[in-house]
Each structure stands twice: as C-alpha cells, then as structure tokens.
Amino acid sequence: MNVKVNNSSSEFKPPASSTQAMYTVSTTATTLATLGFTYPAGYQYVYIQVQTNPVRITYDSTTPSASVGESVVALSRMTVRYDLAKTMKFIREGAADASIFVQPFGV
Numbered sequence: 001m002n003v004k005v006n007n008s009s010s011e012f013k014p015p016a017s018s019t020q021a022m023y024t025v026s027t028t029a030t031t032l033a034t035l036g037f038t039y040p041a042g043y044q045y046v047y048i049q050v051q052t053n054p055v056r057i058t059y060d061s062t063t064p065s066a067s068v069g070e071s072v073v074a075l076s077r078m079t080v081r082y083d084l085a086k087t088m089k090f091i092r093e094g095a096a097d098a099s100i101f102v103q104p105f106g107v
Contacts, residue, residue, distance in 0.1 A: 019037075019038065019040055019103070019104055020101065020102065020103040020104075021036070021037065021101075021102055022051065022099055022100070022101050022102075023035040023036065023037065023099070023100050023102060024097050024098070024099055025055050025090045025091065025092050025097060025098040025099070025100055026091075026092055026097045027091065027092060028091070029063045029064050029065070029089045029090065029091045030089065030090055030091070031086070031087075031088065031089055031090075032046070032085055032086070032088065032090075032102060033086070035090075035102075037102050039082055039085075039086070039104065040104055042106055043082070043104040043105060043106040044081060044082055044105075044106055044107065045079050045080065045081060045082065045104065045105040045106070045107070046079070046080055046081075046082060046085040046102060046103070046104055046105070047077065047078075047079045047101075047102070047103045047104075047105055048077065048078050048079075048080070048085075048100055048101070048102055049075070049076070049077040049078075049100065049101045050072050050073065050074050050075065050076050050077070050098060050099075050100050051074065051075070051098075051099040051100060051101055052074050052096075052098055052099045053074055053092060053093070053094055053096050053097065053098035053099070054071055054072060054073045054074060054092070054093040054094055054098065055071075055072050055090050055091065055092055055093055055098045055100065056068065056069035056070065056071055056072070056090070056091050056092075056093050057069050057070045057072055057088055057089065057090055058070070058088065058089045059084060059087060059088055060087055061087045061089065062089070063089060063091075064089050064090065064091045065091060066091070066092075066093055066094075069089075069091070071093055074098070079105070082104075
C-alpha cells in the first residue's frame with residue numbers, strides 16, 4: 001500500500017454537526033462502524049487519534065490480534081480516507097482497554 005502524506009490539516013473542515021466521539025477498543029477486533037461511528041455524507045476523511053494505551057490496526061479487513069497488525073501507541077494520530085477507514089479493524093494491544101478519538105473531515 002502506498003501512502004502519500006501532505007500537511008493539509010488546515011484545509012480540512014469538520015462537519016457542521018459534531019460527530020466526533022471517543023470509543024473504547026477492547027479485546028474483540030472491531031471496525032469504526034461497529035464501535036458506533038457513522039460516516040456523514042459529503043465528507044471524505046476520518047481523523048483518528050489513539051488517546052490511551054496501544055492498539056493494533058489492520059487496513060484490509062483482516063482480523064488483528066495482540067500480535068497481528070500495525071502497533072499504534074497512545075497519542076498517535078492519522079487521517080485516512082473513508083474507504084480505508086471502513087476496512088480498518090482495531091483491537092487493544094495490551095492488558096488494558098484503549099480509547100480512540102474519531103472525527104470525520106471534508107475538504
């Protein structure tokens with residue numbers, strides 16, 4: 001997978017109605033939709049920040065585990081396209097649940 005990173009955060013606009021939320025990532029692999037995140041129409045990106053404790057993430061709908069997937073530590077952040085965000089799965093990496101902050105954005 002090729003990823004192009006631009007410093008374009010100043011070009012992002014949040015939705016008019018606030019759909020940002022905190023979610024708990026625990027011992028069962030889950031998608032953002034399963035956690036309760038909804039994808040508002042007209043927005044193409046999702047900003048994700050791991051708030052507490054590390055998580056493992058897969059980007060292709062495969063199931064992560066405590067040892068499978070990309071390890072993402074607390075306070076890491078990323079902005080991904082909706083199509084990728086919809087296939088991502090999350091699971092906590094350590095003994096304690098993790099919290100993630102999620103916010104949709106458009107340009």
